[in-house]
Amino acid sequence: MTDVQIAGVSKSYGPNAPVLRGLDLSVPAGTLAALLGPSGCGKTTLLRIIAGFLHADAGTVTVGGRTLCGPGVHLPPEARRIGIVPQEGALFPHLSVARNVAFGLSGRDRAARRARTEEMLELVGLGGYGDRMPHELSGGQQQRIALARALAPQPELVLLDEPFNALDSGLRTGVRADVRAALRATGATALLVTHDQQEALSTADLVAVVRDGRVAQCGTPQEVYGRPVDPWTARFVGDAVLVPGTADSGTATTPLGRLPLAAAPAGRTEGAVLLRPEQLRLADTAAGPQGTVTDVAFYGHDAMVTVTVDGLEEPVGIRVAGPVSVRPGQRTGILVEGEATLHP
Incomplete structure (x- = not known):
């Protein structure tokens, strides 16, 4: 070898x-x-x-x-x-x-x-x-x-x-x-x-x-x-959710809520917070940030649900396993799982 x-x-x-x-x-x-x-x-x-x-x-x-x-x-x-x-x-x-x-x-x-x-x-x-x-x-x-x-x-x-x-x-x-x-x-x-x-x-x-x-x-x-x-690399190697955020003490404040960071920068830092679509979950409208479903793309094993989130200019993609119950025009809540990454 x-x-x-x-x-x-x-x-x-x-x-x-x-x-x-x-x-x-x-x-x-x-x-x-x-x-x-x-x-x-x-x-x-x-x-x-x-x-x-x-x-x-x-x-x-x-x-x-x-x-x-x-x-x-x-x-x-x-x-x-x-x-x-x-x-x-x-x-x-x-x-x-x-x-x-x-x-x-x-x-x-x-x-x-x-x-x-x-x-x-x-x-x-x-x-x-x-x-x-x-x-x-x-x-x-x-x-x-x-x-x-x-x-x-x-x-x-x-x-x-x-x-x-x-x-x-x-x-x-x-x-x-x-x-x-x-x-x-x-x-x-x-x-x-x-x-x-x-x-x-x-x-x-x-x-x-x-x-x-x-x-x-x-x-x-x-x-x-x-x-x-x-x-750029995040978007190229897969679907990416990028939202503005401010990091402080190991968490980032974003329109999707306060998110734990995988690596905390020193001091207060602003930048783009990266998540993957599989980290986002659809939830009841009483929970967390809210948005409106604008598109549902079904692939069989999973689906990509596009949601316009209140307070965000760009819509986000949410990867959902199995059957999808939401439809375009429907209001939904959003929950985030796991750690995010901040790019100053």
Whole structure:
């Protein structure tokens, strides 16, 4: 297993087009890390630099203690021992499944190639599919074959460039779980590029939120979701309720009442108080702050109820489990559970 160290990586596509601005990232060995960010933030550019397809303007990339690029160093892609799973699988259409998986095993004898190919097919749950052609497979099966092909040469690092985008939502969840299980079974270190917050939070061990060519925050999914570093990150990694508040002595006074804070700032401080929609509860109008329901979006397993709260300019979202009894136009009370976070 190998760790990944990225230090001060910069890349511009012209004098007025900087993409990466001194990006730093550390990924421990055996970790599946997600690079999460909006389109144009530099995620794919970073992946291409790590793979060797692009030259960085500055900075270093080290994998397992071996410098892949840096001042005076730029190893070619074939010398980097990196496996790549691109979007939509990108299998060779004229080769069978087995020959696709064995493509990077040219240095081994025939028996060793066959054994490794069968091992990888079993790992991704497609044992016995070796004689099929790519067009005979579903999209999810093609993505799993692409992963098997990437893992077969035992790379030091696996790069996954938004590999689930072309799959429908029902299939995507299952394929993500299969890919994660296969990576963990081999102990591979991996970087997943995605702009899908749910995908990053549910799949990765480590989430690096990229904004304007830098890592805005890096931590476990629970840390990034529960303790975002700023309101932008809070909104990007999930639904957020942000209300004005004044903190004093470990609590914040807000239009939603007095709320305990996870980390109390020194002295009296004003700022934006962050809550997640699942922390809010609908209540009787006699309890707590009040508002008017303006919208109900039902998703089956839960619903998002939008409420215009008395004293607040922006409506708030309240995530409700199961059936919803309220309707637009109805008055409701609001209760808050758990701790809030203050961003001065």
